[in-house]
Amino acid sequence: MLPGTIIDADKRSSRHTVPKQTFMTAIELLSFIAAALLLQLVAGIGWTVWRRRSVGVGAQATAPVAKPVKADAAWAGWREFRVAQRAFEDAAQTQCSFYLRPVDGQPLPAFKPGQFLTFALDVTPRSAGSAAPMRAITRCYSLSDQPDPAHYRVTIKCVPAPADHSEFEPGLSSNHFHDHVKVGDVLRVKAPAGHFFIDPDPSVPAVLIGGGIGITPMMSILRWCVGQQPQRTVHLYYGLRNSSEHAFKQPLEQIATSHPALRLNVVYSRPGESDLQGRDYQHQGHVDVELLRRTLPHGRHQFYVCGPPAMMQSLVPALAEWGVPVADIHYEAFGPASVKLPGAPEAKATEVTAVEVRFQRSGRTLNWDGRDASLLDFAERHGVVVESGCRSGGCGSCETRLLEGNVQYEHAPDHDVAAGHCLLCVGRPSSPLVLEA
Numbered sequence: 087m088l089p090g091t092i093i094d095a096d097k098r099s100s101r102h103t104v105p106k107q108t109f110m111t112a113i114e115l116l117s118f119i120a121a122a123l124l125l126q127l128v129a130g131i132g133w134t135v136w137r138r139r140s141v142g143v144g145a146q147a148t149a150p151v152a153k154p155v156k157a158d159a160a161w162a163g164w165r166e167f168r169v170a171q172r173a174f175e176d177a178a179q180t181q182c183s184f185y186l187r188p189v190d191g192q193p194l195p196a197f198k199p200g201q202f203l204t205f206a207l208d209v210t211p212r213s214a215g216s217a218a219p220m221r222a223i224t225r226c227y228s229l230s231d232q233p234d235p236a237h238y239r240v241t242i243k244c245v246p247a248p249a250d251h252s253e254f255e256p257g258l259s260s261n262h263f264h265d266h267v268k269v270g271d272v273l274r275v276k277a278p279a280g281h282f283f284i285d286p287d288p289s290v291p292a293v294l295i296g297g298g299i300g301i302t303p304m305m306s307i308l309r310w311c312v313g314q315q316p317q318r319t320v321h322l323y324y325g326l327r328n329s330s331e332h333a334f335k336q337p338l339e340q341i342a343t344s345h346p347a348l349r350l351n352v353v354y355s356r357p358g359e360s361d362l363q364g365r366d367y368q369h370q371g372h373v374d375v376e377l378l379r380r381t382l383p384h385g386r387h388q389f390y391v392c393g394p395p396a397m398m399q400s401l402v403p404a405l406a407e408w409g410v411p412v413a414d415i416h417y418e419a420f421g422p423a424s425v426k427l428p429g430a431p432e433a434k435a436t437e438v439t440a441v442e443v444r445f446q447r448s449g450r451t452l453n454w455d456g457r458d459a460s461l462l463d464f465a466e467r468h469g470v471v472v473e474s475g476c477r478s479g480g481c482g483s484c485e486t487r488l489l490e491g492n493v494q495y496e497h498a499p500d501h502d503v504a505a506g507h508c509l510l511c512v513g514r515p516s517s518p519l520v521l522e523a
Contacts, residue, residue: 160195160277160278161195161277162277163276164206164274164275164276165188165189165190165274165275165276165277166188166189166190166272166273166274166275167186167187167188167189167238167272167273167274167275168186168187168188168189168270168271168272168273169184169185169186169267169268169269169270169271169272169273170185170186170187170237170269171183171184171185171269172184172185172267172268172269173185175241175333175334176330176331176332176333176335177329177330177331177332178330178331180243180244180331181241181242181243181244181299181331181333182241182242182244182263182264183230183239183240183241183242184239184240184241184242184263184267185237185238185239186203186237186238186239186240186273186275187236187237189272193235193236194233194234194235194236194237194238195277195278196233196235197229197233197238197277197278198278198280198283198284199229199232199233199283199284199303199306199307199309199310199311200228200229200280200282200283200284200303200306200307200390200418201228201229201278201279201280201282201283201303201306202226202227202228202229202278202279202280202303202476202480202481203226203227203229203238203240203275203276203278203279204224204225204226204275204276204279204475204476204481204483205224205225205226205227205259205273205274205275205276206222206223206224206273206274206275206276207222207223207224207225207259207262207273208220208221208222209221209223209258209259209262209266211255211258222473223258223259223474224473224474224475224481224483225259225475225476226475226476226480226481226483227240227241227242227302228240228241228302228303228306228392228418229278229302229303229306230302230303230305230306231305231306231309232306232309232310232313232314233310238275238278240302241299241302241305241333242260242263242264242299243260243298243299244256244257244260244261244263244264245257245260245261276481279480279481279482279501280418280480280481280500281480281500282303282390282392282416282417282418282480282500283307284307284310284311284390285388285416286315288315288317288318290386290387290388291318291319291320291321291385291386291387291388292307292311292318292319292320292321292387292388292390293320293321293323293378293382293387293388293389293390294307294308294320294321294322294323294390295323295325295373295389295390295391295392295393295401296322296323296324296325296391296392296393297325297326297373297392297393297394297397297398298325298326298331298393298394299333300391300392300393300394300397300418301324301326301333301334301392302392303390303392303418304322304324304390304392305334305337307390308320308322308341308348309341312341312345312348316345316347317347318347319347319349320347320348320349321348321349321351321381321382321387322338322348322349322350322351323351323353323373323377323378324338324350324351324352324353324373325353325355325372325373325393325397326352326353326354326355327354327355327356328354328355328356328357328358328361329354329357329358329360329361329366329367330358332352332366332367335366338350338352349381350368351368351369351373351377351381352366352367352368352369353367353368353369353370353371353372353373353377354366354367354369354370355370355371355372357370372397373397373401374400374401374404375401375404375405375407375408378405378408379408386414387410387414388414388416389405389410389414389415389416389417390416390417391405391415391416391417391418392417392418392419393419395419398417398419398425399425402415402417402419402425402427403425403426403427403428406427406428407428412427415427418480419478438454438456438514438515438516438517439454439455439456440453440454440455440456441453441454441515441517441518441519442454442518442519443461443464443515443518443519443521444519444520444521445465445470445521445523446489446520446521446522446523447522447523448470448471448523450468450470452464452468452470454515454519460510460511460512460513460514461493461508461510461511461513461514461515461519461521462474462477462484462510462511465510465523470523472484472486472510472523474510474511476511477511478500478511478512479495479497479499479500479501479509479511479512480499480500480501481501482501482502482503482509484509484510484511485501485503485504485507485508485509486507486508486509486510486521486522486523487506487507487521487522488506488507488508488519488520488521488522489520489521489522490518490519490520491515491516491517491518491519491520492515492516492517492519493508493509493513493514493515493516493519494513494514494515494516495509495512495513495514496512496514497512499512508521510523
């Protein structure tokens with residue numbers, strides 16, 4: 087073969103004189119190779135130019151950028167977002183929406199309507215004073231709009247101190263957002279997460295039940311249904327006290343007017359003097375099974391419930407007792423361990439009242455005595471600093487490597503716990519433990 091002949095000639099050239107004919111053949115062959123490579127290069131350049139012209143001028147980048155993030159792929163760790171807009175959603179201005187755009191300018195993944203974002207915040211506790219060092223906390227907030235590749239939206243209710251417990255501080259994170267987070271600020275955010283989201287099957291009517299600020303994931307689900315499945319029947323039940331805290335009032339009324347597939351049921355428990363039934367709200371009282379019995383048509387529905395503890399503890403089990411299959415009841419509570427569904431599988435708990443728990447990184451060995459609701463409460467009571475977020479087994483912020491021992495959960499966590507790890511916020515020891523924290 088010719089390549090072999092050339093190599094052999096090169097090897098022999100140090101010992102013999104190469105005949106002129108062989109030398110000329112090598113030059114000609116190298117010329118052919120160079121010409122072929124040049125032709126291939128020209129063809130490649132031509133193909134690239136043709137492709138760019140076929141896409142169009144508008145698709146060309148104005149400056150070199152990093153490889154874009156795929157819009158359908160979540161990111162790992164923290165990502166920076168800039169607050170692009172703030173907007174109050176209720177008359178009392180206790181519920182504020184924050185519109186977030188990625189600092190890197192890359193498209194955002196299309197989350198599942200109903201999921202939440204996790205934020206890393208540096209806040210100063212009010213009781214500590216302005217000179218006190220800032221405290222790092224992690225908090226989770228539901229997305230309140232349909233997926234958009236350009237921005238996310240969360241709506242946060244400012245939580246005051248309880249009226250009957252003035253010794254308690256107001257909500258640390260929510261007040262930080264309302265008082266200090268301004269347009270232009272940059273926040274660190276984890277990708278959308280959570281197992282609470284709409285079933286995409288349009289043949290099953292959806293019943294969305296939001297209590298108070300629990301309306302936020304329902305707005306995300308509702309707007310997605312209107313945009314993607316406009317013919318799907320959706321029943322929205324929104325329970326609150328009166329019009330002063332009625333969030334998204336105008337948008338909800340506009341959607342109900344323009345989309346007959348939406349059945350809107352607003353329920354006021356304490357209507358104000360100027361609140362008019364039939365105009366501002368449809369029912370007085372609370373969202374309960376009796377109201378659902380009276381207003382829902384017969385047939386199968388899938389229920390999505392989010393609200394404060396009192397609502398969740400009464401309504402969710404009542405749905406199951408009414409006969410709704412457990413598989414058709416989806417809920418996100420502020421502390422879902424308090425919600426017990428009849429017939430739902432539960433982890434068998436072994437009551438342990440005296441075991442040793444060692445926090446490896448902190449160098450602390452403590453005695454668990456059974457009085458704390460979770461390992462997170464136990465750690466915080468003893469001054470062991472542990473990152474946390476939702477405190478309900480959903481976000482995974484408190485996930486910690488389990489070096490020795492076993493941790494049990496009253497209910498399976500919503501977060502997918504990695505092998506060899508545990509969630510402190512909903513876990514309790516069933517044996518002596520060694521934790522990496």
